[in-house]
Amino acid sequence: MEKIYIFKRFERFWHWTQALLIIVMMITGFEIHGTYSNLGFERAVELHTLSAWALITLWVFAIFWHFTTGEWKQYVPTMDKVEAMMRYYLTGIFSHAPHPFRQTTLHKHNPLQRLAYLFVKLMINPLIWATGLLYLFYTSWESWGLGWLNLEWVATAHVIGAFMMLIFFIAHIYLATTGHKPMSHIKAMITGWEEID
Amino acid sequence: MFTIDRVIAPVLGIAFALALAVSSPVIATATPLAEAEKGAVAEIEQAIEGAVVKVAGEDEKAAAESIQSVPAPKQVAVEEPVEEKSKSTADHSKFEELDIDFKSGPQVTKACLKCHTEAAKQIHKTKHWSWEYINPDTGQKLGKKHVINNFCTSVKSNNTFCSACHIGYGWADDSFDFTAEANVDCLVCHDTTGTYKKLPGLSGHPNYETIEWPPHSGKFRPPTDLKQVAQNVGPTSRKTCGTCHFYGGGGDAVKHGDLDSSLTNPGRYLDVHMDSKGLNFTCSTCHVTDEHEVSGSRYGPTAADEKGVLVPGSQDPRNPTTCVACHGNTPHPDKAAKLNDHTRKLACQTCHIPAYARSTLQTKMSWDWSTAGKLDEQGHRIQLKNSAGKVVYDSKKGNFTYDRYVVPEYQWFNGKVNYTLFGDKVSEDSVVKINEFQGDADDPEARIWPVRVFRGKQMYDKGLQTLAVLHTAGKDDAAFWGNYDWDKAMEVGMRTAGSEYSGELGFVSTEMSWPITHMVSPKEDALACESCHTDGGRLAGIDGIYLPARDRMPLLDMIGFGVALLALIGVLIHGGIRVILAKRED
Amino acid sequence: MWKAVMGFIAGIALLGIVGFNTAGSFMMVEHESPFGIEETAARIQANIQRMGHRGWTLSGLRDPSKAVANSGRNVPPVLLVEACSTDYSGVLLADDQARILSIMMPCTITVYKKDDGKTYIGTMNSALMGRLFGKKVAAVMNEVAKDQAEFLKFDPNQPAPPLIKVKPGGGGAGGPEVSGC
Numbered sequence: 001m002e003k004i005y006i007f008k009r010f011e012r013f014w015h016w017t018q019a020l021l022i023i024v025m026m027i028t029g030f031e032i033h034g035t036y037s038n039l040g041f042e043r044a045v046e047l048h049t050l051s052a053w054a055l056i057t058l059w060v061f062a063i064f065w066h067f068t069t070g071e072w073k074q075y076v077p078t079m080d081k082v083e084a085m086m087r088y089y090l091t092g093i094f095s096h097a098p099h100p101f102r103q104t105t106l107h108k109h110n111p112l113q114r115l116a117y118l119f120v121k122l123m124i125n126p127l128i129w130a131t132g133l134l135y136l137f138y139t140s141w142e143s144w145g146l147g148w149l150n151l152e153w154v155a156t157a158h159v160i161g162a163f164m165m166l167i168f169f170i171a172h173i174y175l176a177t178t179g180h181k182p183m184s185h186i187k188a189m190i191t192g193w194e195e196i197d
Numbered sequence: 198m199f200t201i202d203r204v205i206a207p208v209l210g211i212a213f214a215l216a217l218a219v220s221s222p223v224i225a226t227a228t229p230l231a232e233a234e235k236g237a238v239a240e241i242e243q244a245i246e247g248a249v250v251k252v253a254g255e256d257e258k259a260a261a262e263s264i265q266s267v268p269a270p271k272q273v274a275v276e277e278p279v280e281e282k283s284k285s286t287a288d289h290s291k292f293e294e295l296d297i298d299f300k301s302g303p304q305v306t307k308a309c310l311k312c313h314t315e316a317a318k319q320i321h322k323t324k325h326w327s328w329e330y331i332n333p334d335t336g337q338k339l340g341k342k343h344v345i346n347n348f349c350t351s352v353k354s355n356n357t358f359c360s361a362c363h364i365g366y367g368w369a370d371d372s373f374d375f376t377a378e379a380n381v382d383c384l385v386c387h388d389t390t391g392t393y394k395k396l397p398g399l400s401g402h403p404n405y406e407t408i409e410w411p412p413h414s415g416k417f418r419p420p421t422d423l424k425q426v427a428q429n430v431g432p433t434s435r436k437t438c439g440t441c442h443f444y445g446g447g448g449d450a451v452k453h454g455d456l457d458s459s460l461t462n463p464g465r466y467l468d469v470h471m472d473s474k475g476l477n478f479t480c481s482t483c484h485v486t487d488e489h490e491v492s493g494s495r496y497g498p499t500a501a502d503e504k505g506v507l508v509p510g511s512q513d514p515r516n517p518t519t520c521v522a523c524h525g526n527t528p529h530p531d532k533a534a535k536l537n538d539h540t541r542k543l544a545c546q547t548c549h550i551p552a553y554a555r556s557t558l559q560t561k562m563s564w565d566w567s568t569a570g571k572l573d574e575q576g577h578r579i580q581l582k583n584s585a586g587k588v589v590y591d592s593k594k595g596n597f598t599y600d601r602y603v604v605p606e607y608q609w610f611n612g613k614v615n616y617t618l619f620g621d622k623v624s625e626d627s628v629v630k631i632n633e634f635q636g637d638a639d640d641p642e643a644r645i646w647p648v649r650v651f652r653g654k655q656m657y658d659k660g661l662q663t664l665a666v667l668h669t670a671g672k673d674d675a676a677f678w679g680n681y682d683w684d685k686a687m688e689v690g691m692r693t694a695g696s697e698y699s700g701e702l703g704f705v706s707t708e709m710s711w712p713i714t715h716m717v718s719p720k721e722d723a724l725a726c727e728s729c730h731t732d733g734g735r736l737a738g739i740d741g742i743y744l745p746a747r748d749r750m751p752l753l754d755m756i757g758f759g760v761a762l763l764a765l766i767g768v769l770i771h772g773g774i775r776v777i778l779a780k781r782e783d
Numbered sequence: 784m785w786k787a788v789m790g791f792i793a794g795i796a797l798l799g800i801v802g803f804n805t806a807g808s809f810m811m812v813e814h815e816s817p818f819g820i821e822e823t824a825a826r827i828q829a830n831i832q833r834m835g836h837r838g839w840t841l842s843g844l845r846d847p848s849k850a851v852a853n854s855g856r857n858v859p860p861v862l863l864v865e866a867c868s869t870d871y872s873g874v875l876l877a878d879d880q881a882r883i884l885s886i887m888m889p890c891t892i893t894v895y896k897k898d899d900g901k902t903y904i905g906t907m908n909s910a911l912m913g914r915l916f917g918k919k920v921a922a923v924m925n926e927v928a929k930d931q932a933e934f935l936k937f938d939p940n941q942p943a944p945p946l947i948k949v950k951p952g953g954g955g956a957g958g959p960e961v962s963g964c
Binding site: 467556589 | 819820821822824825826852853855856857859860896898899900942943944945946
């Protein structure tokens with residue numbers, strides 16, 4: 001068995017802080033949406049807003065980090081081996097077939113991961129952010145020349161983003177157990193070192 | 198091992214705990230104390246006992262008081278105000294002009310006018326005097342003189358009684374001289390003794406002779422000591438304004454719901470501004486008065502004021518009685534900035550008056566005239582009371598319902614009100630809106646307001662299809678409250694209003710709306726977010742806005758959670774197969 | 784084996800947490816009333832008096848919200864209807880083991896208003912409560928629960944009875960001089 005250092009310290013910090021913030025925002029967000037009541041609407045709004053600003057701050061650093069380290073290239077999409085990955089998850093994983101992708105420091109994400117994360121970063125996140133900030137500042141729409149906007153549309157788009165995040169979250173957590181051993185990927189995300197075959 | 202670890206053991210645990218809980222009586226846990234501790238514990242126990250006894254004693258006293266207060270709530274609600282030394286530069290008891298044994302109200306007024314030469318001229322221009330208000334938007338003639346409401350319904354033909362609340366002397370019928378200066382009643386607003394009372398039936402005069410009051414009660418009210426009252430005049434107070442405004446509709450707390458005698462000396466919880474031990478506002482602190490015209494009227498209300506604080510001394514003719522006039526449009530601190538966003542759509546009152554009639558006094562909630570006139574076998578008037586001792590049926594007036602601590606209804610309101618006046622077509626097919634508040638979500642002038650909707654069933658002339666004027670009060674034999682003859686009373690009432698009764702009496706359902714604006718709670722009692730931001734909350738019926746936690750697209754939720762659930766099931770199946778395969782290999 | 788023990792403990796803990804969080808709602812029962820505060824309380828009082836053959840008498844009527852208002856705070860109205868039956872209290876008070884239950888005497892039914900403007904009735908789940916204290920108490924409390932259910936049966940066709948102002952601590956089947964049960 002071999003170990004390689006994949007996730008650097010900032011990346012791990014970014015991942016887990018982001019994870020915590022997103023979980024908090026999902027819990028509070030669906031309360032604000034009216035799905036259930038738990039913390040009370042006021043607390044939920046406070047926490048949701050606070051987490052939003054924290055996440056935005058974190059993201060500013062993360063974007064800076066991605067560009068200065070060149071790590072952004074990790075998310076350049078490729079269709080190479082995508083089909084093989086699909087087949088692996090559908091059948092190969094049950095019969096201990098060899099993983100079609102071999103992680104390296106330069107290619108730490110498999111092709112499906114690349115596509116998924118890119119989708120999160122270019123679709124889900126911008127949708128949630130844009131609608132969320134509009135939601136937060138809806139009283140300023142007139143002065144921004146956005147008087148034609150409608151809170152119902154913005155809120156609905158925000159909720160669509162939230163559902164996409166929820167679904168991503170479920171798949172992401174499960175797929176985190178599909179490494180060499182069930183805990184391999186998760187340990188890697190904590191320590192930075194990934195066990196590979 | 199797999200099954201024992203994960204299924205049987207926890208189940209056994211639960212079963213064991215349950216068995217333990219059921220079999221062991223909780224009471225059998227008197228643990229003996231170590232000797233050394235006992236002394237200390239006994240001391241503490243004594244100390245606690247002392248404190249508890251004291252508190253319990255007070256509680257019981259308060260509780261006993263309140264229970265006693267149910268039949269006669271006034272005893273508790275109206276405490277005598279704290280005697281305050283007048284700050285005036287004039288001591289009216291030293292004036293020769295007032296050192297007279299006055300025989301009548303007008304005689305007192307003449308004495309007042311010797312010094313206050315312009316006072317009556319000012320009064321003559323006010324709504325308090327004319328009982329008339331022409332709405333500048335609709336041109337409708339409003340005011341008590343014209344409006345038919347769904348309480349006692351109409352002043353017309355009933356002036357001798359209704360003018361007990363007129364600031365004048367002698368308005369018995371249309372012949373009243375509105376230009377006579379001596380007809381102005383100075384005392385009803387400026388009395389400080391609390392002894393000046395204008396009784397119904399005396400056309401706005403206090404009693405100058407001994408009178409049995411209430412009628413047939415066996416109690417007698419001595420003549421008003423006018424000299425004493427005149428020598429003790431002073432500024433208006435909650436009590437003087439309340440003389441009429443707390444008792445509108447024929448009794449304490451009946452009409453407004455947010456105005457009753459509990460505001461004579463209110464606690465902070467009841468009205469944060471009028472709190473008699475705190476800010477101690479009088480009515481005129483907000484209802485700023487200029488040349489005797491009192492500002493802030495229900496007939497020409499201000500639903501929203503975007504201009505913010507009205508600086509004292511400003512020549513701006515805006516309404517000074519609004520919350521905004523003092524607090525501005527962003528009254529909440531920065532840490533609660535989100536609340537300030539709400540002022541674009543909500544009246545302050547919506548959150549800050551969570552309920553009205555918040556004392557022990559019950560306010561009337563409905564009035565059904567159609568059952569009035571029933572008499573007992575001897576032909577006597579019937580009165581039935583509810584559990585709290587309030588009259589729920591009276592032969593004179595019909596059926597009532599009451600409530601206290603009432604949650605308002607909410608609606609868009611832009612300050613414009615349309616009335617259904619005498620002569621306007623009404624029918625039994627639809628509920629007649631005595632007054633209808635205008636405005637909707639798209640109206641920038643409109644805010645969501647807390648509203649008291651008073652519901653009733655009242656007389657209308659079926660032939661003329663108009664709300665009726667009924668001659669209720671008076672000493673003549675046509676007055677309904679004396680002889681219970683609908684037709685006779687209708688004839689007189691309708692004729693006084695300027696029509697001939699068609700002879701067909703009917704009853705229509707009516708609604709009258711009152712903006713709730715008094716009894717402002719302290720901020721800690723304001724509504725919480727989830728009072729409205731929830732399903733079926735207080736604003737459930739408000740349309741035209743997107744209200745988070747109330748509004749959502751059910752289809753989107755179904756698809757969103759549906760796909761998430763499918764994803765979850767998918768990964769569980771996928772994971773399950775992996776686990777089973779792994780076990781098999783072991 | 785270690786895992787089995789941990790599972791067993793986890794089971795107890797789980798039940799404890801669930802039980803702790805829901806016990807309150809089992810012990811107290813809330814009903815919506817079709818009447819206002821005073822009328823609800825008065826109707827309950829009338830029903831209690833109708834159950835006099837089982838020893839029930841009114842022993843108090845309290846308004847704790849008034850005391851709070853006097854201290855300058857704001858709470859919606861609450862009326863506590865207190866009743867007592869020596870048929871039951873006699874049995875419980877005769878027993879050393881059960882005497883501590885006098886802490887729950889007299890039997891109280893609360894009538895209150897909530898933020899939604901509606902009137903509610905709150906009662907203790909006497910039957911369940913009794914079960915925690917052994918067979919004898921359970922039997923008594925079971926009867927109390929049955930009577931209590933009768934107290935809450937309203938006939939809207941009956942006119943509203945007047946509210947009876949019983950001084951707290953007075954009443955009880957032993958006569959007015961007996962303080963409570």
